[in-house]
Amino acid sequence: MKILVINAGSSSLKYQLIDMEGEQVVAKGLCERIGIDGRFTHKTGDGRVVQKDVAMPDHTTAFEQVKQALVSGEGKVVNDLSEVAAIGHRVVQGGAKYDKSVRIDEDVLKAVREYEVLAPLHNPACLKGIEAATAAFGTEIPQVAVFDTAFHQTMPEVAYLWGLPYECYEKYGVRRYGYHGTSHRFVSKRCFELLGKPDGKGTRIITCHLGNGSSLAAIRDGKVIDTTMGLTPLDGFLMGTRSGAIDPSAVTFIMEKEGLSPEEMDNLMNKKSGMLGISGVSSDDRDITAAMDAGNARAKLAWDMRSYQILKYIGGYVAALGGLDAIVFTAGIGENQDRLRAELLEGLAYLGVKLDAEANNVRGQEREITTADSAVRAFIIPTNEELVIARDTKALI
Secondary structure, eight states: OEEEEEEEOSSEEEEEEEETTTTEEEEEEEEESTTTTOEEEEEETTSOEEEEEOOOOSHHHHHHHHHHHHHSSTTOOOSOGGGEEEEEEEESOOTTTOSSOEEOOHHHHHHHHHGGGTOTTTHHHHHHHHHHHHHHHOSSSOEEEEETTGGGGGOOHHHHOOSSOHHHHHHHOOSOOOSOHHHHHHHHHHHHHHTTOTTOTTOEEEEEEOSSSOEEEEEETTEEEEESOOSSTTOSSOOSSOOOSOOHHHHHHHHHHHTOOHHHHHHHHHHSOHHHHHHSSOSOHHHHHHHHHTTOHHHHHHHHHHHHHHHHHHHHHHHHHTSOSEEEEEHHHHHHOHHHHHHHHHTTGGGTOOBOHHHHSOSSOOEEOBOTTOSSEEEEOOOOHHHHHHHHHHHHO
16 A cells, blocks of 8 residues: 655645555655745655756646656656555644544545634645645545644643633634644654553653754653643744744834834744844754854854753653653754754753763664663654654555
8 A cells, every 4th residue: 555645835845655565665755946936856765866847836736746756757656646545644733623633524624724823834735735636636535634733632731721811712722732743753652662661651751853843742651741832833942943932022022112013023933033043143953053163152052042941841841740761852953963962961960861972973863872871761763754644544544
């Protein structure tokens, strides 16, 4: 059985075709700059690469490129599209309604549209991906929605509600939802296996998804009890271009002083803040590191702020969990930035954490990076959100 996994952005469309027999990636690719000038990249599991500049005015025409690449030309991997059994979609915001993946029907599409207000940058793109898939493959092929927010729906009220009038929650759904749930779910499941407790029962772990967008999740007995991202992916700690949590009054203060509209203020906090805003250099961790090593004080400040905030969240989650058995690092920075991992684990020495510096000297590989006598174990676990989506899709069809 082959499953096509789709992750649609506002001007991009990522895909993977996965053969579920051995859970092997048959092909993967990216349609980028949709609606601008168009760039298409297609890679097969056996190493063939197709890359071209091609006009893709919308997601439907982008999907046509995907179809053609799968069944014809240098990147052909299937003889006919009928070999694709189902399509799984990453959908960012499923609100409180969906705590698991579901087959897509009209009710699901309606709900995803309703939740656009909570994820205005993401849910419209998800819908474009679903609509483009339907246009390309027809209505007969089953499609599945896998929600970023679903894994976090086990949070108790004390964790997901804020100190606003309760009517704000009742009327508008203002609460903590959390994101990166598919990633947190994948790496936590693997962590349970490494701990010898595959169902997660009796475990207390913190998963750290560290990338341009970042979040932590506190997981007890296999269920999320808290996470750093909130109503939107803006909450939490310092990220590439996102501010993370700030005093709400700072928002209205800056809006008044600068004469900013809500949209402009949202843009400032989401796209001009974080590591970029503090350093003045870049949102890319590699650029920050290079600038810091060259003596750039603001780059060093951005780095130190992020580390401080992550450690502060971890400390709070250890208290909420009532202790800690393991910590997991994943995503682009978490899997590849040994310097940050070392700094964070050394900052947790008070918990009895003992870093294995030699084991930590690695990029993108699954590995335990604490010593045998460490009171808390730490792991690098590369994430695989596409595989989670494919597995859920297979299970539902």
